[in-house]
Amino acid sequence: SSLSPMEHVTLTTPAAGVLVVELNRPKALNALSDALMKDLGVALAHAQQDQAVGAVVITGNDKAFAAGADVKELAREHANREDCVKKACLKTWYDAMGATSKPKIAAVRGYAFGGGCELALACDIVIAAENAQFGLPELSLGTIPGFGGTQRMIRAVGKSKAMDLILTGRRMKADEAERSGLVSRVVPVERCLPEAVEAAQAIAALSSPSVALAKRAVDAADAFVALDEGLEFERQLFYDTFDLDDRREGMAAFCEKRKAAFTDS
Numbered sequence: 001s002s003l004s005p006m007e008h009v010t011l012t013t014p015a016a017g018v019l020v021v022e023l024n025r026p027k028a029l030n031a032l033s034d035a036l037m038k039d040l041g042v043a044l045a046h047a048q049q050d051q052a053v054g055a056v057v058i059t060g061n062d063k064a065f066a067a068g069a070d071v072k073e074l075a076r077e078h079a080n081r082e083d084c085v086k087k088a089c090l091k092t093w094y095d096a097m098g099a100t101s102k103p104k105i106a107a108v109r110g111y112a113f114g115g116g117c118e119l120a121l122a123c124d125i126v127i128a129a130e131n132a133q134f135g136l137p138e139l140s141l142g143t144i145p146g147f148g149g150t151q152r153m154i155r156a157v158g159k160s161k162a163m164d165l166i167l168t169g170r171r172m173k174a175d176e177a178e179r180s181g182l183v184s185r186v187v188p189v190e191r192c193l194p195e196a197v198e199a200a201q202a203i204a205a206l207s208s209p210s211v212a213l214a215k216r217a218v219d220a221a222d223a224f225v226a227l228d229e230g231l232e233f234e235r236q237l238f239y240d241t242f243d244l245d246d247r248r249e250g251m252a253a254f255c256e257k258r259k260a261a262f263t264d265s
């Protein structure tokens with residue numbers, strides 16, 4: 001099924017099972033407006049219901065993944081705390097990212113600041129171009145990261161570096177981001193989107209129910225589940241895979257030295 005074109009995101013399907021969502025507000029360095037996040041939510045909801053989609057890539061352009069929340073809009077639309085509560089500020093953003101449980105890969109080129117950095121952190125895998133820059137400069141605007149940054153940065157890079165980044169607002173380049181675990185790989189700018197698409201394609205080629213179980217198990221650990229609870233949760237999900245046709249097929253194919261033919265069941 002296809003979607004009608006949207007103003008702030010461009011959708012493409014460059015490989016089997018892969019939906020690429022390109023943020024498309026280049027004049028504002030892809031600053032995240034409510035309208036853009038609404039479009040992203042529509043795209044991700046589409047990915048969720050389309051069985052042909054196995055993984056999603058979220059990307060920007062060579063200069064900017066996203067330079068932050070749209071500060072002009074935030075300032076214009078929210079006079080005070082009460083206003084934020086009344087308008088459920090950022091709630092639609094969380095809903096947008098939660099619209100799909102399928103794996104999301106951020107392909108980050110250029111700026112990923114503030115809300116843009118938090119958007120990358122909300123993805124399951126971050127692949128960075130050599131020119132990628134990450135930062136949480138919200139304190140310089142007199143506010144704090146509000147789209148998950150305080151919670152996800154510490155999980156990604158540990159307390160000392162998370163505090164360093166959040167409290168000083170400094171920028172982190174791709175190599176440091178990779179060293180510290182925020183990013184899974186760094187590649188030349190022109191390879192960033194292709195590598196993300198290849199990774200998404202590899203995920204999409206696997207058995208989707210076992211991908212979903214693996215992602216749930218890793219997400220549980222990321223949610224700071226105590227180790228013994230996490231190990232128990234993982235074991236239960238592992239048991240779940242033994243009800244999958246794809247688990248039977250995958251193991252049979254291995255034993256018979258042939259390629260598995262998964263049916264996503």
Ligand code: CO8
Nearest residue numbers: 027028029031067068069070071072113114115137146147
């Ligand atoms: N919001 C709105 N517009 C932006 C943003 C932004 N975050 N970033 C860039 N733009 C606009 C600029 O205003 C400019 O527009 P115009 O041409 O109309 O003047 C255009 O994009 C191009 O930007 P620059 O001319 O500044 O481009 P440079 O290449 O010189 O600089 C930078 C690039 C360094 C990225 C610079 O634009 C910058 O510092 N941007 C802001 C970065 C930032 O502070 N981001 C964090 C924003 S706060 C946030 O994300 C909070 C998230 C949590 C929300 C909590 C709410 C309660």
